[in-house]
Amino acid sequence: xxxxxxxxxxxxxELKITDxxxxxxxxxxxxxxxxxxxxxxxxxxxxxxxxxxxxxxxPFYSTTMASIVAKVLPISITPNFSDGQYxxxxxxxxxxxxxxxxxxxxxxxxxxxxxxIEISLILKDSTLKRxxxxxxxxxxxxxxxxxxxxxxxxxxxxxxxxxxxxxxxxLYEDSPYDNVREIVKxxxxxxxxxxEADYELAGLKHTWFSYILTIDMPDHIKESTEIIADIEKEIxxxxxxxxxxxxxxxxxxxxxxxxxxxxIASDIYNAMxxxxxxxxxxxxxxxxxxxSYVSIKTDLDKPPSEKIIEEIELAIQEYLALPETKExxxxxxxxxxxxxKNEKPFVKITN
Amino acid sequence: MYREGGxxxxxxxxxxxxxxxxxxxxxxxxxxxxxxxxxxxxxxxTFIKAYRHQQQFEHKSSVKTWLFSIAHNVTKxxxxxKHPLQHYLGLTMxxxxxxxxxxxxxAMNFQTEQLYKAIQQxxxxxxxxxILRKLKEFSTAETAIVLNWSESKVKMTLKRALVELKNELIxxxxxxxxxx
Numbered sequence: 001x002x003x004x005x006x007x008x009x010x011x012x013x014e015l016k017i018t019d020x021x022x023x024x025x026x027x028x029x030x031x032x033x034x035x036x037x038x039x040x041x042x043x044x045x046x047x048x049x050x051x052x053x054x055x056x057x058x059p060f061y062s063t064t065m066a067s068i069v070a071k072v073l074p075i076s077i078t079p080n081f082s083d084g085q086y087x088x089x090x091x092x093x094x095x096x097x098x099x100x101x102x103x104x105x106x107x108x109x110x111x112x113x114x115x116x117i118e119i120s121l122i123l124k125d126s127t128l129k130r131x132x133x134x135x136x137x138x139x140x141x142x143x144x145x146x147x148x149x150x151x152x153x154x155x156x157x158x159x160x161x162x163x164x165x166x167x168x169x170x171l172y173e174d175s176p177y178d179n180v181r182e183i184v185k186x187x188x189x190x191x192x193x194x195x196e197a198d199y200e201l202a203g204l205k206h207t208w209f210s211y212i213l214t215i216d217m218p219d220h221i222k223e224s225t226e227i228i229a230d231i232e233k234e235i236x237x238x239x240x241x242x243x244x245x246x247x248x249x250x251x252x253x254x255x256x257x258x259x260x261x262x263x264i265a266s267d268i269y270n271a272m273x274x275x276x277x278x279x280x281x282x283x284x285x286x287x288x289x290x291x292s293y294v295s296i297k298t299d300l301d302k303p304p305s306e307k308i309i310e311e312i313e314l315a316i317q318e319y320l321a322l323p324e325t326k327e328x329x330x331x332x333x334x335x336x337x338x339x340x341k342n343e344k345p346f347v348k349i350t351n
Numbered sequence: 352m353y354r355e356g357g358x359x360x361x362x363x364x365x366x367x368x369x370x371x372x373x374x375x376x377x378x379x380x381x382x383x384x385x386x387x388x389x390x391x392x393x394x395x396x397t398f399i400k401a402y403r404h405q406q407q408f409e410h411k412s413s414v415k416t417w418l419f420s421i422a423h424n425v426t427k428x429x430x431x432x433k434h435p436l437q438h439y440l441g442l443t444m445x446x447x448x449x450x451x452x453x454x455x456x457x458a459m460n461f462q463t464e465q466l467y468k469a470i471q472q473x474x475x476x477x478x479x480x481x482i483l484r485k486l487k488e489f490s491t492a493e494t495a496i497v498l499n500w501s502e503s504k505v506k507m508t509l510k511r512a513l514v515e516l517k518n519e520l521i522x523x524x525x526x527x528x529x530x531x
Contacts, residue, residue, distance in 0.1 A: 004513070008485040011463045011470075015378040015456065015486075025377065025391055026369055029398045030362070111366050175428075203404060206424040206431075282363070 027120045027158065030109030075315035077271040080263055082324040089270060090146075094119065097142055098135060106158035113281040113299075115274040116152040117143075128157045143274070150276040176240040177204050180213050183234045190230075191223050196252060210243035218252035254287065260328045261285050261292040267325075268316060268336065269296055277308060278338075292334040303346035312338060312347050320349075365402045372415055373398070375487060376422045382482050383426045385471055387453035393429055397422040412496050416489070419497045423479070430475065469519035477512035484509050 017025075078087050088096070091108040098105050098119060106120040119139070121131055132155045139153060181202045188197035196218050203214040215231070217224050228245060235242050262285060269283035279299040286293050303309065316336060319325055338347040376397055381390035400421050412420075459467065470478055483494045484505070495502045 004517075005485070007462065007466050008481075010460075011466050012378075012486040012488075014459045014463050015374075015381075015467075017374050017377060017456065021391075022374065025373065025394060026366070028391075028395050029365070029369060029402075109366075110362075112363055200403075206428050 023156070024158075027107050027109065027118060027156070030107050030118070075271050075311060077267055077315050077319035079267055079319070079322060079324045079328075080270075082322075090117075090148075090274075094139065094142070097139065101135060101138060103131060103135065112273065114152055115150060115280075116154060117274075118154045118156065120156050120158045122158050128155070131155065131157075148274040150279070151274045175204060176211060176242060177202075179238060179240055180204065180231075180235065180242065183231055183238070184213075184215060187227055187230045187234065191221075191227055193218070193221060196221070199255070205246070207243065210241050212244045212246055213242045214246045214248065217247050217249045219249045220252060224249075257290070257292065257330075257332055258287045260330070261287060261294065261332070261334070264292075264325065264328055265294040265296075267319065268294065271315065271319075272296070272312075277304070278312070290333065292332050294334070294336045296336075296338045297343075298338060298340060300340050300346070301342075303340065309347055313349065316347075316349055362402075364405065365398060368401065368414060368418060369398055372418050376418060379419065379482055379487060380422055380426055381453070382467075382470055382486075383475065383478055384429060389429070393425050394422070396425050400425065412493070416493050416496050419483070419487070419489070420499075423497050423499075465520065469516055472519045473512060473515055476508055477515055480505060480508045481512050481516060 080087050080089065091110055094117065095105050095108045098108075098121070103126075104122040104124070106122050107118070108120075109118045110116065111118070117139075119135075121128070123131055126134075135155060136153065143149075143151065143153075181200075184202040185197045188194070188201065199216070201216045203216070205212040205214055213231075213235070215228065217227075221227065224247070228247060232245060265283050265285040269280065272278040273280045280296060281299050282297040284295050284297070320329070334351055336347075336349045337345040339345055373394065377390055377394045380393045380397075381387060384390050384393065397418065401418055470481060473481065479498055480494065483489045483497055484491070489497065491502050491505050494500075494505045498505065500508075
């Protein structure tokens with residue numbers, strides 16, 4: 001079968017998708033995740049006010065004041081969640097901006113290193129060239145006003161009309177996922193574990209004939225047997241297509257901490273990405289032995305000026321002092337670092 | 352406090368996964384479902400599921416194996432919906448019609464196209480095991496994880512699948528001598 005093995009390798013090598021098709025698929029996937037996100041963004045009105053305030057109050061936008069701050073771009077780290085609502089990130093802001101210009105947006109996505117903003121449009125009465133000519137100056141202006149000066153902007157036309165594939169976007173189409181998710185939430189809440197129930201504790205595994213419900217059980221819950229029995233009863237009474245339940249235990253505190261720091265790391269990264277002063281290339285975080293580590297990676301060969309380092313430290317300290325951030329941090333020990341290209345830290349903030 | 356929606360980290364990770372494994376998963380699904388548009392939809396579903404369930408990934412296997420397991424389940428589910436009765440009765444879903452190579456595939460030489468055609472003629476379990484073991488070069492243990500089979504089942508099915516594939520190639524005009 002030597003010949004066949006070579007043939008297999010050749011087939012795998014030749015099974016390449018065109019770049020255009022790959023880009024389209026990537027855009028569809030990003031759109032899928034964006035939609036997921038967009039459903040939870042309810043309040044937009046204040047954003048305009050916040051942006052206006054930012055533009056008015058920031059010296060960066062005043063020609064006179066700009067000379068005083070001598071090119072140190074002020075960082076404003078905004079928590080993605082405050083006052084009980086979500087603060088739209090850049091993708092959401094651009095989505096709104098383009099829609100306000102009368103275009104239908106298929107997706108807005110951002111990929112890091114190089115920081116690339118991809119906007120996919122559904123064009124009805126316009127050509128891509130006309131749309132790009134009209135939108136590009138507005139988008140670049142908006143980005144400039146918000147301090148973004150190092151990015152690639154790609155505007156493209158979506159090949160598949162949005163409406164055609166909406167049904168496919170439903171991940172658990174025809175599956176009992178929504179029902180079991182509700183059941184799991186309700187049963188956990190009925191035992192006084194509403195906080196735990198806010199986490200996605202239910203999952204589904206497909207088998208050839210049916211589904212297996214997987215439940216992530218926080219290890220501090222003593223009534224786990226009763227909870228599973230109740231879930232089982234409810235599934236039977238609703239006659240759902242579930243043949244078995246698998247239970248995996250996990251440490252709730254650890255997961256909570258991991259979750260919280262994911263958002264903190266994102267907030268800090270978002271405030272500096274796409275801005276040439278900081279040259280960010282990525283972000284990572286981990287929780288180890290109860291200590292949270294955030295590493296913001298840059299493309300800098302040597303540390304920036306003291307002024308810039310001060311600005312970064314100040315912005316992070318201000319962000320950490322916000323009540324909503326304190327609520328996220330709780331009593332966690334943490335280390336936040338900005339790393340040079342060679343991974344040596346040039347900013348280190350710890351408690 | 353838990354919030355849905357995903358962080359930039361999760362989206363970055365998703366983009367990285369797509370860039371690394373997207374094409375491989377798409378071609379795996381394409382060889383299974385034999386329809387490019389459908390393969391694209393199922394690939395999208397695979398990645399969005401992975402995105403939604405990132406936290407359930409316990410690193411017991413590699414990301415690649417985990418993503419292919421999701422792709423396998425998504426594909427299996429597609430067949431289940433497409434042919435509910437055959438599926439219920441445990442029958443194979445053989446569709447002997449040949450689907451031409453989609454325009455989205457860059458190019459293919461004659462011999463590899465014959466192999467592509469021959470794989471398409473196999474029953475799904477044979478296709479799964481051949482694609483994973485021979486094209487995607489998963490080990491027997493990894494294939495067993497992706498397909499949720501025992502390792503011995505993977506080995507046995509692969510042996511049978513290769514015999515069947517050889518027959519298909521001979522039927523298609525590739526001589527026994529060439530195949531050795």
